[in-house]
Amino acid sequence: MFDFGQMPRPDIPAESEYVIVGAGSAGCVLANRISAAGHSVTLLEAGPRDRNLLIHIPAGVYSVFKNPSLNWNYQAEPDQGVNGREVELPRGKVVGGSSSINAMIYMRGHPLDYDRWAERYGLPQWKFENCLPYFKTGESSDRGPNDWRGDRGPLGVTxxxxxxxxxxxLWEAGATSGQGCSDDLNGFAPEGIARLDSTTRGGRRCSAAVAHLRPAMGRPGMNLITGARxxxxxxxxxxATGIRYSVGNEIRQIHATREVILSAGAINSPWLLKLSGVGPERELRRHGxxxxxxxxxVGRNLQDHLSIDHVQACTKRITLDYLQRPWSRLRVGMRWMIDRGGVAASNIWEMGGLVYSTANLPHPNIQYHFALVWPEYEGRSIRLHQAWTMTVDQLRPFSRGDVLLKSADPAQSPxxxxxYLSDPRDLRELMDGLRRAEELFQQRSFDDFRGPRIRPGPRVKTDEELAEHVRDNASTDYHPCGTCRMGNDxxxxxxxxxxxxxxGGLRVVDA
Known part of the structure; x- marks a missing residue:
C-alpha cells in the first residue's frame, strides 16, 4: 500500500561528496537536489524510517506528535517568564524530521518579513521577490497556478x-469584527481570517521525506543511514572533512570530499557545531x-512562536470530540483506508488567520489556528472536548534565548x-491576541454555538489575571529558529x- 522507497544499501561507502546531517525538512530537499545534479550524498538521520502508518494519516497528528519513538523529547529549561515551567519541545526524530509529526500547516510568512531581513542583515538576495519563484517551483498547490502559487512542484499543498x-x-466574524478575511494567506493578501493550506496530497501527509527524499532514493550514490547518532x-x-557518528554501539567515520551540511534543526545544529569546536570560546573551553x-x-538568538489557547464550549454537537470514542475512530479510519477521504484526511487545524494585535503595525503580528475540538493533553494521552480552540501565536517575539552545552558528551542532550516572556512586549502582544480572539467569538455569527468560555476561565477578568493566565499556560507552537543566524556582522x-x-567545507541550512 505504501512505497517507502529503496532501502539503504549495505555497502555504504566510507566517503561521499556531500554528507548531510538530519533528514528533516531541509535535509531531504538538499539530498534530492544535490543527488539530482549527479553528486554522491550520504544522509544521516538519528531516527527511524517513516513507516508508522499514523504519520501518513493527517488526523493521526495527535498520535504521532508526542510519540517518544519519533521525537527527541526535549524540554526547555525552566523559565521565569512562564512561572518556572519546563515547556515541552517536541522535535521530529524520524525520516522527514518535524515535517513527519507536525500539524502540516503551510505558511510561507509575510513578504515584509523577508524584505526586513534583507535590509537589516545586508542580504538582498533574500528579499521576498527573489524567494517567491522558489516557493512556486517547490509546491503543487490545488489552488492552481497564478502569480503567487505553483502547481508542478514536489510538495503537495491542499x-x-x-x-x-x-x-x-468564523469567516463571518472576521468580516464583522473588522479583522478581515483572505482567500489565500500565501497569496496576494496575507491578512485576515482564511482557510489554511496543508502539506497534504490525496488525503495523505506530504512530508519532506515523501515529497523530496523518496524520489531520490533510487539514484546512484544516494545513501540514507538511519539510527545514526x-x-x-x-x-x-x-x-570540515567529515562526520564521526555511531549506529548502536558501532562508531563510524564518513569522509566528505566536498562539503558537510548540517540540517539538524534549530536546537541540534548549533549543538553539533559546539561539540565540534565551533562556537563561543569561553563555553567550549568550559566543557573541555x-x-x-x-x-x-553559535546558539545565540534562539526564538520561538509562543502560543496560548482560547477555548470556548460549543452548545451543539458539531465538534470533533466524537473521535474520543474508539468506534468512531475506527469508522473514520476505515473511510480513510478506502478512499483517503473524510475527517482522517484533515490535519484538524483547517482555518486560521493573520491579524494585528493592535492598530498602527506594519504587518500582522498574531497568527490564529482554529480547530473544531479542544484537545486537552494529559501527559501523552489526549482527551477531546465538545469545544472549539483558537490557538493564538505571537509571530515576532522580542525575547531571545540560547542553545547551550550541558557537557562535551554527544549522548547528553543540549x-x-x-x-520566554523576558521582554514585556511579548506578554502584552499575547494578551492582546487573546482579546482579539474573544472579539471574534462575541460576534453574532457565533450566537447559536457559544457556550461558556473554558480558557481563559470565567474567573480571569482583570489585566493582572490575564497576564498570570498567560504565564501559567503559554507554550511553544514548535517553531524554534535563529540559532545559526545569517548575516555579515x-x-x-x-x-x-x-x-x-x-x-571551509561546512554549511548550516536550517537554523
Missing part, C-alpha cells in the same frame, strides 16, 4: 475542504573542547533556554549562501 457551521461563523564534525586545517574556530553567535554564523563563516 486547501482545507471540510465543511462545518463553525467555519462559516552524530558525535561531531571532523576538521583538517580549518576545513578545544576551539576549531571561534564564532560567538540545553535550550528560551527566556560578528554575531552571524553563516553567510548569505549558508556557509559557516571562517570555516
Amino acid at each position: 486547501k482545507s475542504t471540510l465543511e462545518n457551521p463553525l467555519y462559516d461563523a 552524530v558525535h561531531r564534525v571532523t576538521f583538517e586545517k580549518g576545513r 573542547i578545544d576551539p576549531v574556530h571561534v564564532l560567538p553567535g 540545553m535550550a533556554k528560551f527566556n 560578528d554575531m552571524a554564523v553563516v553567510d548569505e549562501i549558508l556557509r559557516v563563516r571562517g570555516v
